[in-house]
Amino acid sequence: MTDYKELKLKASTSPHVRTKEDAQAIMLTVIIALLPALAFAVYNFGLRSLTVTLCSMAGCVVFEALYRLIARKHQTVGDCSAAVTGMLLAFVCPVTIPYWTLLIADFFAIVVVKQLYGGIGKNFLNPALAGRAFLFSWASIMSHWAAPGTKAAVWGAVDVVTYPTPMSYLHANDLTGLQAVYDLPAMFTGRIGGCIGEVSSLMILAGFVFLLARKVILPNIPLTYVGTVALLTFLFPRGNDPVEWMLYNIFGGGLLLGAVFMATDYVTSPVSRKGQLIYGVGCGLITVFIRYFGGYNEGVCYSILLMNLVVWLIDKNVRPRRFGVAKTAIFKRKEAGGK
C-alpha cells in the first residue's frame, strides 16, 4: 500500500481548483475577436493593413519585453496584452501610416503609458488610444486616407490622394454630401475610407458577439456608449433625416471599434456593473459633444481617454449594494417584527 509519509503534501488556502481561463486566454480571445475586422481591412485597403498591424504588434511586444528586461522585472509579454495593444493601435491608424511613425506610437503606448505606471493593471489610460492621441503631433501623416478598394503597397511611400472619410462629412454636418459618397449598406459593411480596423461595423459586431459569448466582456459599456450616441444624434440631428443621421454617426468614425474594444479595456474601465453603465453614458456624451462642437473629429478617442481619467472616481463611489440590506419586503418585515 501507499506509504503516506513519503507524499510531499502541500498545504495552501482554498480553493484548490481554478478555472483554466487566465489573462493570456482572455487576450488571445480578444485577438481572435479582432480578426474579422483585420480580414476586412486587407480586402478593403490591401495587404499593407496586415503588415502594418503585425509590425505594430511586434513593436509593442518587443518594447514590453525589453522594458521588463532592463527594469529587471518579471517578464509579462506572455499575457499577450501588449500584442492586443499593438493590434488596436494599428487599427486606429490609416493604412498609409509609415512604419516608423507607428513604432514611435507603440513605444509611447507601451513604455510611457503602460510600463512606467507598473505594467498591466496599473496604467490609467488606455495605451492604444494614448498612443494614437500622441500621433496627432504628426497630423499631416495621420490624415492620408486611402480610398476603399485601394491596394496600398506594403513597402515604400504610399502614394494615395487624401480621400474623404465619413468623419470629415459628419464633422462638417454635411449629411447630404456623405449620403452622396457612401450609402448606408456601404457604411455598415465597411466599403468606406477610414482607419484600418474601424471601417467595417459588421465585422466589429461579429467580434462583439464572440466576446460576449466567451464572457470576456459584459455588454454594459458598449450598449450604453452606442445607445447614448444614438439617442443624442437622433434627438438633435443635423441634416434632413434624424434616423439616417443617427445611423451614419454609429457606423462612422470608429465608434463601434471604440465602444466594443477600447472602452471595455479591463484596466481602464470601472469594475462594477453599475459603474460601467455610468462610464458608457459618459463616453457617449463626450463623443457627441466633441463631434458637434469640438475642433477635432476624433470624438471617440478623446472621449474614452477623458473617461479613463475618472474611472477611479467611479470605482470609489459606485459599489454594489451590500448583501442583506436590500430594501425588499422581507427586510421591512424584519424591521417591523424583529425589534
Added chain:
Amino acid sequence: MAQSFFGGIHPHDKKAATNKKPIEKLPPPEQVVIPMSLHIGAPCRPCVAVGDQVRVGQVIGEATAFVCAPIHASISGTVTAVEPRPHFNGTNVLSVVIKNDFEETLDPSVRPAEDPDSLTPEELAEIVKNAGVVGLGGATFPTHVKISSGLGKVDTVIINAAECEPYLTSDHRILLEYPEEVIGGAKLLAKIFKVDKVHVGIETNKMNAAELLKRKIEEEHAPVVVDVLHARYPQGAEKQLCQALTGRQVPPGQLPAAIGCAVFSTATAAAIYRAVYKGLPVISRVVTVTGSGVMEPKNLECPVGTPLSDLLNCCGGVSERTYKLIMGGPMMGHAQYSAEVPVGKGTNGVVAFAKDEEKTVKEPTCIRCGKCTSVCPMRLQPLFLYKYERKDMVEALEAANILDCIECGACAYICPGRLHLVHSMRMGKQKVNAAKAAAKRAAEEAAKAAEEKKEG
C-alpha cells in the same frame, strides 16, 4: 419557483467518478482517533481514561457549554491514549484513541425513543443534543443550538441537498440510498418548528435523487417539497440557499434565523432521524474519496475518527505523485499535511490531487477584469479588498464589508490574474477582528481608569 442568488460560478463538477457508486462500508479500522473538538464551539471534556473499555455509542466526551455537542465512541474496544493528536484543522487537539476489539458491542444507551411520535419539540431537541448531532454538511454547528435559537422565529425549514462542491457525492448517495431517513428527519424538523412544509433544495445534477424523493414523499404524504435549482456554486452556502429558495437575504452579521429560515444538511436530517428512531448518536459518516490521486474513487461509510489513510487504502491507495490531500471539497476544504488525521463529523469528502488543478503563477497580477466582483455571491469587490489587505488598510477593509465574506472561493476560482484572494480575505478578516478587539479593550480600560479615578 425558485429564485436565484447573486453571482456564482460553474466549475466542472467531476462528480461522475463516484455518483453512481453505492455507499460501501469501510472494513473496521484497527483504531480510531476521536478529537474532542468535532464541532464549532467549546471542545468536549473526555470522560474516559486510558485502559477503559468502551462500547459503540458510549459518550466519551461530555459537552462543556451550550454551544457544544457530546462525542461518542464510534467503535468498541480499549482506550489506549487520551492525548493531543493531529487534527484536520492543522493543530494538535486532545483526542481519545480507541483500539478496536472488533466486537461492535452496542452501548445500552443506544435505543430508540419510546413512542417517538408523541415527543414535544423540546424533547426532540434534547435527543438531538444528546446524540451529538452537528451540521454534517461541513459547518459542524451544533444542531440543537440551531433548533433552540430558531424556535418561534423560523417559518421556513430547508434541507440543503445542493451539494454544490465539485467532486463530492456523499449527500447524493445518501439521498439515493437512505431517502426514508432524510424524509423522516425532515418530518421531525417540521414538527419541531411547527411548519407545514419542509423544503429540500437540490441541484439539477442530481435529478435521479430529486425524482426518487418526490416519489417517496408522495407515497408517505410527507410535508416535504423538493425544489430543483440550477446547478451553480455556491448554491449550498447557507445564505445563498436561503436566498435561492425564498428570495430573502440574511442581514449582515446575522444568522438565517433572522429572516425566518433554518437550514439543515441532508446528512444532518438523516442523523436526526437516526437519533430519534434508532437511538444512534453521530458515530459514522459517508465520505466521498476521490480526485486524480485516488486509484479507485468510492463513497465510503466509516466510523468517526478513522484515519484518512484507512479510507485511501480501501480505495486502492493514492498515486505517488499526489501533492495535495484535501478534507472536504476542493472549493472550501482544508489541505492536510498528513494522511493520519481522522475523519470528523463534518467530513463529507477526501480529495487527493495528483495533477495540477490549481494553475498557480509566480507573479499573480490583477488585470482589473472585474470577474471577481461579478461572481461574488456576497456582492463584495475582492480586488479592492485584496489591495486594502496588502496595504494594511484595516478601516477600508471594514468599510468594504470584508466580514461579510463567506470564503466560498468563487472569486479566486475565476480570477484570471491568479490572485490568492481567499487567503487575503482570511487575513483581512483577522486584521479587522484584531483591530476591533483592540479597540474594545482600549475602551474598557479607559472606562476602568475613569471609574478608578472617581473612586480614588
